[in-house]
Amino acid sequence: MKILHTSDWHVGLQSWVGSKAVDRLEETRQALHFLVDVAEKERVDLVLIAGDVIHSRINPRIDALNVLSEVVARFAAIAPTFLVFGNHDWQGLNCWKNFQLKNLHIIERPTTIELDDVVLSFLPYTDYQRLLGVTKDPISAMRDLLDTYLNDFRVRISSNKANVLVAHAMLEGCFESERENAILYDLKPSSFPTGFDYVALGHVHNQMQILQQPIGWYCGSPIALDFGEEKDVKGALLIEISQRTIVKPVRTPHVTLKTFVYEDYSLSNLNRLESELENFSGYARVLFKCVPSNEVRKHLLERYESVVKVEFETDWQERGADRPVEKKSLIEMYRDYVKGKYPDFEEEMVKIVEQLLREVEQSETAQD
Amino acid sequence: MKILHTSDWHVGLQSWVGSKAVDRLEETRQALHFLVDVAEKERVDLVLIAGDVIHSRINPRIDALNVLSEVVARFAAIAPTFLVFGNHDWQGLNCWKNFQLKNLHIIERPTTIELDDVVLSFLPYTDYQRLLGVTKDPISAMRDLLDTYLNDFRVRISSNKANVLVAHAMLEGCFESERENAILYDLKPSSFPTGFDYVALGHVHNQMQILQQPIGWYCGSPIALDFGEEKDVKGALLIEISQRTIVKPVRTPHVTLKTFVYEDYSLSNLNRLESELENFSGYARVLFKCVPSNEVRKHLLERYESVVKVEFETDWQERGADRPVEKKSLIEMYRDYVKGKYPDFEEEMVKIVEQLLREVEQSETAQD
Numbered sequence: 001m002k003i004l005h006t007s008d009w010h011v012g013l014q015s016w017v018g019s020k021a022v023d024r025l026e027e028t029r030q031a032l033h034f035l036v037d038v039a040e041k042e043r044v045d046l047v048l049i050a051g052d053v054i055h056s057r058i059n060p061r062i063d064a065l066n067v068l069s070e071v072v073a074r075f076a077a078i079a080p081t082f083l084v085f086g087n088h089d090w091q092g093l094n095c096w097k098n099f100q101l102k103n104l105h106i107i108e109r110p111t112t113i114e115l116d117d118v119v120l121s122f123l124p125y126t127d128y129q130r131l132l133g134v135t136k137d138p139i140s141a142m143r144d145l146l147d148t149y150l151n152d153f154r155v156r157i158s159s160n161k162a163n164v165l166v167a168h169a170m171l172e173g174c175f176e177s178e179r180e181n182a183i184l185y186d187l188k189p190s191s192f193p194t195g196f197d198y199v200a201l202g203h204v205h206n207q208m209q210i211l212q213q214p215i216g217w218y219c220g221s222p223i224a225l226d227f228g229e230e231k232d233v234k235g236a237l238l239i240e241i242s243q244r245t246i247v248k249p250v251r252t253p254h255v256t257l258k259t260f261v262y263e264d265y266s267l268s269n270l271n272r273l274e275s276e277l278e279n280f281s282g283y284a285r286v287l288f289k290c291v292p293s294n295e296v297r298k299h300l301l302e303r304y305e306s307v308v309k310v311e312f313e314t315d316w317q318e319r320g321a322d323r324p325v326e327k328k329s330l331i332e333m334y335r336d337y338v339k340g341k342y343p344d345f346e347e348e349m350v351k352i353v354e355q356l357l358r359e360v361e362q363s364e365t366a367q368d
Numbered sequence: 369m370k371i372l373h374t375s376d377w378h379v380g381l382q383s384w385v386g387s388k389a390v391d392r393l394e395e396t397r398q399a400l401h402f403l404v405d406v407a408e409k410e411r412v413d414l415v416l417i418a419g420d421v422i423h424s425r426i427n428p429r430i431d432a433l434n435v436l437s438e439v440v441a442r443f444a445a446i447a448p449t450f451l452v453f454g455n456h457d458w459q460g461l462n463c464w465k466n467f468q469l470k471n472l473h474i475i476e477r478p479t480t481i482e483l484d485d486v487v488l489s490f491l492p493y494t495d496y497q498r499l500l501g502v503t504k505d506p507i508s509a510m511r512d513l514l515d516t517y518l519n520d521f522r523v524r525i526s527s528n529k530a531n532v533l534v535a536h537a538m539l540e541g542c543f544e545s546e547r548e549n550a551i552l553y554d555l556k557p558s559s560f561p562t563g564f565d566y567v568a569l570g571h572v573h574n575q576m577q578i579l580q581q582p583i584g585w586y587c588g589s590p591i592a593l594d595f596g597e598e599k600d601v602k603g604a605l606l607i608e609i610s611q612r613t614i615v616k617p618v619r620t621p622h623v624t625l626k627t628f629v630y631e632d633y634s635l636s637n638l639n640r641l642e643s644e645l646e647n648f649s650g651y652a653r654v655l656f657k658c659v660p661s662n663e664v665r666k667h668l669l670e671r672y673e674s675v676v677k678v679e680f681e682t683d684w685q686e687r688g689a690d691r692p693v694e695k696k697s698l699i700e701m702y703r704d705y706v707k708g709k710y711p712d713f714e715e716e717m718v719k720i721v722e723q724l725l726r727e728v729e730q731s732e733t734a735q736d
Contacts, residue, residue, distance in 0.1 A: 059427040062460045069466040092430045098437040
């Protein structure tokens, strides 16, 4: 049984709106059609899409929906295709279910589906924020809920079929970048049932294997979404499950993202930078470790199409190193409030607000 | 050949948000499923939906999309179903095309489709506002465009097949209500090719026959959307085309809307009104022809679930009779400006702004 595992498409992403807006739709579309061609050539038996197919979970762009439906329709023409909801996915995709499309399955709730030769368990992104107000301790209510689902999956594992789990989730110990550090809670690998032949993960944009139980992979996003992902591996995965599981990486065509770091914008540095930029065809971020200059910023953004962001150490500090200090003050104010009113839930409640703040930031910078 | 002709569903409409918000989704859903049952029972060969299936052309409600897709999927399971875009329709519906659903055709541009026994010509709503800025005289450019399409239709008319035109448009002389008066331009019946066996129209919410050429019908919306439609006939139409065309009205189940008019809120009038309201189960608007009283308004809105609007002659005048005066002053200012800058296009340009203002008003009051 051959499976294509892909995720984190973020169709409709517009990058670097603050400095130089770049519409990534065509790049994403090309990478996705490349993957469809791979699925076709390899004659896969199953396509698993582990979430975040679209970038805006609210009011998505019409041209993004068009690309998305075009791509999933092509996948579904090849093999049964399962689209599992991630945190970015627009609930409106659910209405496609009403068309009862052969081979296209939209999965928005945890469930298990048994086919002839495989048992598929699905864990879409579960938003603990929906539990806010419903219970005093949403995080542990959330954990209980997930445990219930994982137990259901455990029971459905079949000894004479392939067993595959598809999850849009953060697994403990799997984050790498600073951004992903912001994620409040992660799933404990130990809570996963053993017995899966493969775990298809989505949420982290870097292609990487999970070495502990559950043995699985993040397949990686098809394109590099932002500079935090410069060194990520981008693509998808081809899985073959027979006696044992064989995983083969697929690389997608996409634009290179690169940060050019310079101490300052002295003439010699600018000359070196500009000759570097002349030979660079991807998307460039330039970072100077010195006082800001609007003139330099403007010059580089206007002169080089490839330059989409020019940053200076001072605002780098503002947004990076200094951020925790600034934020702590706000969070601490909230902590004081919570301490007085709900002393039992201080930690959890502060964590939730921290997470919310980070999510707002992330969605503002469109980096996830 | 048997056809179901329906239009102006406005799925997702919320009525009377300013005084008492009422979600009309369930009522609309029931009326539509009633029509699906009729199509099934009558074994229609064709379903024609003449536009405005959804209420919000921008960011439609997810539950509205769900009802819409559920209903069109049911229709498409019965017979080839053609959904023609109206002015309210969200362009995102176009992405359903990518699924190449058997029997579901989304028509957003003028076109002719030939089937075994029928030639179908489609004239979706054409938005002349898209021509603003493209040409100095958008209205006449628009007329030219429509003439081109109508000529294309004329050429495709076939003597040995049924010929049907489906249009979301305002035909000259077809409006009845004050609201519909606001529509800037209408299609001249004389510009329509002769030779259609039936013309299926959408846009006007009242069921009514067009007596001149082109002989056709507005099928009416399935529910009464606002009090301007109290006396409208609601439903759909069953058409049978053989030697001649037979049109049979279908009535949909929907809530009655009624305006209760009183001179004032004297105790005797209030007593009479309240006993009327106690025996009324639809949606009621109460209109007093006297000075406003917030107390009376509040009492009636709170006491009677059926009361969704309470108006007084003074604000009735403000919104009704006085409106043209107020508006004229704004329009006149604009006219003065246009006179100076573009004297050749004064009339057309003023007309366009008038239309825009009216459209804004209409969409604010959610009355069309």
